Amino acid sequence: MTKSKSPKKKGGMARIFELAAERKGLLTLSGILSATAAIASFVPYIAIYLMIREIILVYPSFELLNRSAMTQYGLLALAGIAADVLCYLASSVCAHIVAFGTQYELKSNFTSHLARIPLGYHLKFGSGRLRKVIDEDIDKIESFLAHSFPDIVASFTAPVIMLVLMFVFDWRFGLAALLAVIVAFAMQMLTFGAAGLDLMTSMQKSMADMTGASVEYVRGMPVLKAFGRTASSFHQLRNAINTYTQFMLTYTLKWENYTAAFQTVANNAYLFILPVGILIGRSSQDYLTFAMTFIFYLLFAPSMASVLNKLMYVASSSMRISGGVANFDNMMSLQELSADSGGELPETNDVVFDSVSFSYDENGAAALTKVSFTAKAGEVTAIVGPSGSGKSTIAHLIPRFWDVSDGAVYLGGVNIRALSEEELMKRVSFVFQDVYLFGQSIKENIRMGSPDATDEDVIKASKAAQCDDFVMRLPKGYETVVGEDGVHLSGGERQRIAIARAIIQNAPVLVLDEATSFADPENERLIQQALSELIRNKTVIMIAHRLGTVLNANKIIVMENGMVSEYGTHDILMHRNGLYYKMWKNYTEAIHWRLGGGEEITVNG
Known part of the structure; x- marks a missing residue:
């Protein structure tokens, strides 16, 4: 039988949704609620437009104003705001439940995986890089699911609603508003192109290297102090900091102009609408209708800025999470020790x-x-x-x-x-x-060799390893936790505790x-x-x-x-x-x- 090729592993957001697949139903509900909130967020703009239309239609005879309609429009605006807040809150709650459950599962799977891979990988990558995966990269996935996912759904729903509304009242104003969106998107795409993604990946790698070098520097501080060395003389840390700094400068300067251009266009979309309004107004036969439409688009322009800024945030968040997912998957892809047990047990101990x-x-x-x-x-x-x-x-x-x-x-x-x-x-x-001694009592450190051992077994092993005398001189004897209350053991004492572990394991x-x-x-x-x-x-x-x-x-x-x-x-x-x-x-x-x-x-x- 021909062995089929394994499918290519997904990356970025697709991979995150794959990791959270066991909670797909709740994640889908979160997306639906977030989309509903995005739709509801436009209701107040429509309600306000309708109220302004009522006022303009009776101007200057305000006594003819339909107060009942005005009240209804006001309630509609409040309902839209309430629906937006409540739906987004419910979406956030669902997303957080998914995120916390996925975070627990990923950390549990990762730590179990670390226990099954060869110990040499721990030495090769160092504790700094492994700590970054479990403390930062997995937490990024949790943060993405809890916070970014609802925003992503809203960010993709809002533009659709926005485009519909832009063309409902006047297609000419709609084209002007659409032009503003296209120009803003062009600025964003220049920012988040392939080169920007590569730069983000390199920056995250340099951050991981700096984290690992920092951990090594802290661990080696006694040696550095003994020889009068400083952080700047520790070449690995210094080079890692310099590399990270250079990447951050390049990263920031590359996006500086593009980001400024994007913000300028997004926050000033009315500059695209005003010239169109002037041209249309000159030739308009129904000036009242024109005025109401023009006012609607001017009111609508600020909401476009909010939508576009969310899209930029989502794009940036997606790029940052890609590196974290890749780091997690790279570690999880390390080959575990095979356990092809055939049921045969050793007959001797040679x-x-x-x-x-x-x-x-x-x-x-x-x-x-x-x-x-x-x-x-x-x-x-x-x-x-x-x-x-x-x-x-x-x-x-x-x-x-x-x-x-x-x-x-x-x-x-x-x-x-x-x-x-x-x-x-x-x-x-x-x-x-x-x-290595764990942050537990000496008794528990010795019992690590045999979890079922009694206190008597621990003391017997301790005496055989010549530990009992110095342990009994400690403040709490076998209940003493190393490192607490200023208790520190010498190298020889720690070695004897390790021997006691081996004795009790037998x-x-x-x-x-x-x-x-x-x-x-x-x-x-x-x-x-x-x-x-x-x-x-x-x-x-x-x-x-x-x-x-x-x-x-x-x-x-x-x-x-x-x-x-x-x-x-x-x-x-x-x-x-x-x-x-x-x-x-x-x-x-x-x-x-x-x-x-x-x-x-x-x-x-």
């Missing part, structure tokens, strides 16, 4: 890398090339190597933070791609080198990415003892930068330039005099070093 190759970018340099090894259950497999050799990449591929480019990773004989995310996460526990496969990197000399031995209890009967893959932590590993994999250089135990590798031997020699020399030729200083290994 982890096997079978000729694995991986690149972070499709056309970029390979981070791993034909990497093969087996980490057996119940053993500790250490991954060592120079910086950039691929150690952490191996750790990230096991829990599928990224998917391999070639080859396969097996858990208990089952390709991890065939395991559901829930099944894989039950079997693999990961201790990051950089620890997954059969444990990946340690330099888990003791922040431990002080006093507590490192105790943490190693806790880890020795944790790793019993587990598959342990330890990413190590300090070689002193892998002496007792069952197997040491030595990485170099993304490939396995050698492997074996510490003793075997030392006898080979290869890369590991050189690394060990450099490591032991670094343990004992002298500062300026003075007394020897021993560095904890």
Whole structure:
């Protein structure tokens, strides 16, 4: 069977209506009410014209004025105003219900999607760009549905009514008014042409880049302060601000003259009507009828300005929303991790890398090339190597933070791609080198590893990770929320909480990415003892930068330039005099070093 081509994805307003399709009925009702309000808004002009006509017809004998008709026309004007207000209010209420429901759905779908895409995309795009999508772009969609949609319907309904009224009383005045509309539209089209749309897209991209750079600057502020650097010295932020500023200047200057011309024509439509009125008036045989008609068009001219200004606002709003929709769709189109579960579950906890190759970018340099090894259950497999050799990449591929480019990773004989995310996460526990603690109590941060764990389980895991002593010294113990009341934890303390999470999760496969990197000399031995209890009967893959932590590993994999250089135990590798031997020699020399030729200083290994 031939696979049919997927239809081209819509953009702009069409895509927004597609996103809100589940609430189509309410959105349609909102449009009908808005159109009704637009029609009702012209009723007062007609009523006022009829009142003026009654006055002119009896002039100067005002005692003959039909007061009953005047009252009816006044009530008609009030009814038109009331219908306009009430229908627009009802339309706005319906539109807001659609908007809030769609906003909730989009944010829910987006956050769920973020949880299913490879973690690497989070690192690639940065939190600033992701935050912009969920906080700004989706909110733009909500704002468009809640506010712009009723205005769009009104803006397209009003010109139709306006054109009908312009030609009802006198086609000659109607042509003059139509000419004003055409000239104003011409000015608007020059503003919102293809070049203007491209400029708007570029401006929104530069805004996203500036947002991302700003977030990175704030996060890196301690480093910048430590070296006496300022915002202007942070090149990424400075360049992003300069680019955005340049785009804004170009954007503003490009539209300055066109916008001024549009406003001039829209707000002075009577200048097109006056010359026609003078010409018609000179040759008019029924001056009374002419005067009434002329007055109507002069009264009607201001409403044309309101309609045209709304159209310009709608066009501008539509252009702004297009970029936000595109950003949302681009993020939602990122390929999620496949979950082609065949129902087969691992029989053992061996982890096997079978000729694995991986690149972070499709056309970029390979981070791993034909990497093969087996980490057996119940053993500790250490991954060592120079910086950039691929150690952490191996750790990230096991829990599928990224998917391999070639080859396969097996858990208990089952390709991890065939395991559901829930099944894989039950079997693999990961201790990051950089620890993130949520804005919750320490107890809840530890319980993150096992939501069903009891308080006793949390305390037991905490003691095993050497956390209990410092936690009990905090103001509220395990109920203390990190960051509140001036409570801040050191790097080593945060690392031990992360280890407690892994202990309480008790997954059969444990990946340690330099888990003791922040431990002080006093507590490192105790943490190693806790880890020795944790790793019993587990598959342990330890990413190590300090070689002193892998002496007792069952197997040491030595990485170099993304490939396995050698492997074996510490003793075997030392006898080979290869890369590991050189690394060990450099490591032991670094343990004992002298500062300026003075007394020897021993560095904890």
